[in-house]
Amino acid sequence: MSRHSEDQGEYSTTERSKRVTSLVHEDEEDISTSSKRSRKHTSIVWSEFEKFTDGDGMSKAKCKWCEVTYMASHGTKNLLRHLNTCPNREVNVDGSVVQFDQGVFRDMLARAIIKHNYTYSFVEHEATRELFSYLNPNVKHISRNTARSDVLKVYEKEKGILKSKLLSLSSRICLTSDLWTSITTDHYMTVTAHYIDDDWELQSKVLCFSYVPPPYSGVILLEKLLSLLREWGIERKIFSITLDNASYNDSMIDIWRNTPSEGLKVIDGSLHNIREAVKYVRATQGRRVKFAECILQSCLKTSKKVRQDVATRWNSTYLMLEGALFFECAFSHLKLIDCNFVTCPSSEDWVRGKKIALLLKPFYDISTLFSGVRYPTANLYFYGVWQIQLRLIQARDTEDEAISSMARAMLKKFEKYWKCYSVVLSFAVILDPRYKLHFLEFCYSKLDMDDHVEFVRGIREKLYTLFDEYVTSMSRDDRSTSSTSRGNISVEGIDENIGDDIDEYDAFESEHFGSQSTKSQLDLYLEENRLDRKKFPDLNVLDYWKTHSHRYPELSLMARDILSIPITTVASESAFSIGGRILNKYRSSLSPESVEAELCTRNWLFGVLPEEDLDEESLIIDFQDYLH
Incomplete structure (x- = not known):
């Protein structure tokens, strides 16, 4: 190195002189013994300098922060001075050096891989390593295998934390489960736990995303589920299980997705002209501009957009109808000025389109409600299902044969499920203080049920039976706790706390003869005035x-x-969506253990991350953009 560079290295500003002096005193021994036999370096500078011998046999030291080189054969004063002037050296406010923690770095890197679905080989990329070294020269680069190991460590750590939470819950746990086929045609079973924590927040956590080798019989899947529950230690805390592939408990998600589609096939001809009209105005830039002018001349000012549907998705068809119906006048005006627009819907088409949209709206509303990231509580479900049932009955009795035929086909399948889940959904809506039993009586009377009064009475009796089990369970737990906490010592069969016998009187009366109030908590709740649903x-x-x-x-x-x-x-389908992004064509060789670790840990740490649906956006056109 040039003498000029060495002079620069020995230069220090007045502001840093005090800090340098303290360091110099600590290293005076190094200066005085530099000519003696070599020994282990003890100076603090060697944690931030790298010592080497150049081609001429000269001993030199290179700064790990800025790579400036100094002579290292005459002590460490010049090296100490450089540390206080190094432009790249990171120093805290108190003057201490920022410490780099390799363990923290690897943990954060593993969490980044989990959150953003990075490949493990990402850590071996040349540019990635250059970036890490630039941020901190002390970083130790890791291999893809180490990255995978770090991800598994984070998974095990977070799994232990979640397991402790589940075991300490005072509430019950509900499960959903389903099977998914990956891009490699392997089957994975997901199990998701739903519960309300002690802060009364509804939680949803994926417990497993486990590879299932063939065959896929019900017995094997059941054993796998039971094994999972034993592994988590929650087999005695399960309250309900919702299955998508069980013959006795078909998922409502299939009803929403498949049943309306079957009905739509019956009236596909009625939708044809409306669908083709939407396609026509979207087809070219010139048509878009012309249709935008029709909207302006029709005095239609709105934020609604024209949307093309996906014919196999009924909710997409509803959105298409909703937008097209609003622009009915604009479509009619376009027919007058564009002789090529031969698919303009007739008045009959528009009337039928309105009926179809009215029928499909409750399906769309309820699927939107239950497809959200934050899953709703069960009380919200009854009203949506009842609306669907009511709309189907009304449509079945309409004079329009096409609409009636569609409704009959849908209602036949829908009523089968109504009988299965009406009781538990009724419980949930009763426990909504805005509705209670009054709402059940109203809803069932609207469904043309001759025995709706008896049906509601039967639901009420079942609710009381369930409540009695909770009262009995709580009483049993209280007696157990009370007995344990008293810790009475008996001598030859005689209780030493004999003076406390009278204290058991209240509990004895409550258990055997009832309390002074003959009304239970459920009685008091049901008799209390309902909350005004309009105010709340x-x-x-x-x-x-x-x-x-x-x-x-x-x-x-x-x-x-x-x-x-x-x-x-829906929770399972959300997990499948994430699984499809983790186990994609670029990462198809990931082991099942890695897939499960990444998916579950991502759910536990970050929940369900929103993803943009670019395909959906491409179906929508805002014609207001063509009016300028």
Whole structure:
């Protein structure tokens, strides 16, 4: 190195002189003994300098921060001075050097891989390593195998944390489960736990995304599920299981997706002209501009957009109809000025389109509600299902044969499921303080049920039976706790706390003869005035029961368990969506253990991350953009 560079290395500013002096005193021994026999370097500078011998046999030291080189044969004063002037050296406010923790770095890197679905080989890329070295020269680069190992460590750590939470829950746990076929045609079973925590927040956690080798019989899947529950230690805490592929409990998600589609095939001809009209105005830039002018001349000012549908997806068809119906006048005006527009819907087409949209709206609303990231409580489900049932009955009785035929086909399949889930859904809506039993009586009377009064009475009796089990269970737990906490010592069969016998009187009367009040918590709740649903349209039912848990201790526990029941397997489908991004064509060789670790840990740490649906966006056109 040139003498000029060495002079620069020995230069220090006045502002740094005090810090340098303290360091120099610590290293005076190095200076005085530099000519003596070599020994192990003890100076603090050697953690930030790399010593080497050049081609001429000269001993030199290179700064790890900025790579400036100094002579290293005459002590460390010049090296110490450089550390206080090094432009790349990271120093805290108090003057201490920023410490780099390799363990923290690897943990953060593993979490980044989990969150953003990076490949393990990402850590071996040349540019990646250059970036890490630039950020900190002390970094130790890792291999893809080490990255995979770090991901598994994060998975095991977070699994232990979640397991402890589940075991400590005072509430029950509801499950959803389903099978998924990967890009490699392997089958994976996902199991998701749904529960309300002690803060009365509804939680959803993926417990497993496990590879299932063939064959896929019900017995094998059941054994795998039971094994999973034993592994997590929650086999005695399960309240309900929602399955998508069980013959006795078909998922409602299939009803929403398949049943309306079957019905739409019946009236496909009625939708043809509306669908073709939408395609026509979207086809070219010139047609878009012309249709935008028709919208302007029709005085239609709105944020609604014209949307092309996917014919095999009924909710997409509903959105197409909703937009097209609003622009009916603009389509009619376009027919007058464009002789090529031969697929303009007739008046009959528009009338029928309105009926179809009215019929499909509750299907769309309920599927939107249950496809959200934050899964709703079970009380919200009854109203949506009842609306579907009511709309189908009304459509079945209409004079329009096409609409009636569609409704009959849909209703035949839908009624089969109504009988299966009406009771548990009724429980949930009763526990909504805005509705209670009054809403059940109203809804069932609208469904042309001759015995609707008896049916509601039967639901009420079943609710009381379930509540009695909670009261009995709580009483049993209280007696067990009380007996344990007293810890009475008996001598030859005589209780030493004999003076406390009278304290058991209240509990004895309550257990055998009832309390002074003959009304139970459920009685009091049902007799209490309902909340005004118009004043509380967005009532958080969990907040209500959390607030009233001191008034209804046993009833609130029952409400917490019932309201957490997942009605659909939407949670499983969300896991499948993430699984498809993890196990894609670029990462098809990932082991099942790695897939499960990445998917589950991503769910536990980050929840369900929103993803843009670019295909959906491409179907929408805002014609307001063509008016400028």
